Amino acid sequence: MNNHQSYQSFRLVQIRKENSATNSLIFDQPLIDAQPGQFVMVWLPDIGEKPYSILDCEPFSIAVSSVGPFSKALFNLPAGNRVWVRGPLGQGFRLNGSRHLLVGGGYGAAPLLFLARQACSRKNEVKVCLGARSAGDILMTDAFKALGCEVFITTNDGGLGEMGLVTQAVDSVLKHFKADTLYACGPVLMLSALTEICKKDNVPSQLSWEARMRCGIGLCGSCELDEEVRKSAGMPVGWLTCKDGPVYINS
Numbered sequence: 001m002n003n004h005q006s007y008q009s010f011r012l013v014q015i016r017k018e019n020s021a022t023n024s025l026i027f028d029q030p031l032i033d034a035q036p037g038q039f040v041m042v043w044l045p046d047i048g049e050k051p052y053s054i055l056d057c058e059p060f061s062i063a064v065s066s067v068g069p070f071s072k073a074l075f076n077l078p079a080g081n082r083v084w085v086r087g088p089l090g091q092g093f094r095l096n097g098s099r100h101l102l103v104g105g106g107y108g109a110a111p112l113l114f115l116a117r118q119a120c121s122r123k124n125e126v127k128v129c130l131g132a133r134s135a136g137d138i139l140m141t142d143a144f145k146a147l148g149c150e151v152f153i154t155t156n157d158g159g160l161g162e163m164g165l166v167t168q169a170v171d172s173v174l175k176h177f178k179a180d181t182l183y184a185c186g187p188v189l190m191l192s193a194l195t196e197i198c199k200k201d202n203v204p205s206q207l208s209w210e211a212r213m214r215c216g217i218g219l220c221g222s223c224e225l226d227e228e229v230r231k232s233a234g235m236p237v238g239w240l241t242c243k244d245g246p247v248y249i250n251s
């Protein structure tokens with residue numbers, strides 16, 4: 001039995017380059033009981049501890065975009081080194097129905113790929129909209145296609161796929177695809193726009209929210225969303241991203 005709040009040590013065995021700023025880190029053991037959309041707290045001694053979505057559980061993998069001090073250290077960690085991990089933590093996605101629309105912004109693609117693997121193994125229909133600033137920032141397209149998902153890409157500069165925001169692609173997919181559920185992970189602005197689209201089109205949603213985390217287990221209160229965001233997305237007062245989320249289910 002795995003105690004999800006205690007630290008488990010994992011050895012990094014493989015590094016896969018996803019794009020210029022993102023590496024997938026593949027470790028030496030499975031992460032027991034992990035569900036798509038859950039996260040882990042990764043601790044690097046003397047550097048710190050931060051949350052990362054689970055990309056796969058067998059073997060345990062995460063995708064890391066290098067944007068600041070902690071992620072840079074993790075991104076540059078040489079194979080053979082160890083990290084210390086608490087998890088799986090939080091509430092993940094729950095497959096609902098058999099026609100799924102997955103929407104990812106940036107590294108938000110990582111937990112959705114884990115979810116797509118689960119859905120495709122059930123022979124469900126999966127469409128995926130991926131958005132990023134430019135072609136070099138798009139992640140994991142081939143991995144989604146290899147599973148049999150239909151993928152729609154948008155970039156802000158039009159360097160790959162349709163030019164514009166990923167929400168435009170979602171709007172047009174929903175015109176001809178009756179999704180049982182929309183699942184998404186990405187920046188707050190994208191999730192807020194998707195909340196409105198799902199209300200308008202009456203589509204059940206499961207959106208994975210991001211907030212600053214410290215304890216990761218519901219004790220410190222640092223991961224509450226801004227009141228305005230929380231209200232418009234429909235969460236109750238006191239909803240904690242680490243314990244009650246990161247996925248908020250609106251069915």
Ligand SMILES: Cc1cc2nc3c(=O)[nH]c(=O)nc-3n(C[C@H](O)[C@H](O)[C@H](O)COP(=O)(O)OP(=O)(O)OC[C@H]3O[C@@H](n4cnc5c(N)ncnc54)[C@H](O)[C@@H]3O)c2cc1C
Pocket residue numbers: 039050051052053054062063064065066067068069070071072106107110209210211212213246
């Ligand atoms: C539930 C959850 C799941 C997460 N999953 C992942 C994951 O799968 N992969 C991953 O790489 N990160 C993930 N994160 C973010 C991660 O926890 C760190 O916040 C991130 O790696 C940056 O930490 P840092 O200390 O390196 O940079 P910080 O010092 O926190 O940030 C440095 C600068 O970069 C900006 N910044 C932070 N994140 C981004 C970003 N994504 N793109 C552009 N600028 C940014 C900050 O605003 C700041 O200005 C997740 C966070 C949460 C809450």
Ligand code: FES
Pocket residue numbers: 212213214215216217218219220221222223224240241242243
């Ligand atoms: S990170 Fe401490 S309560 Fe959520």
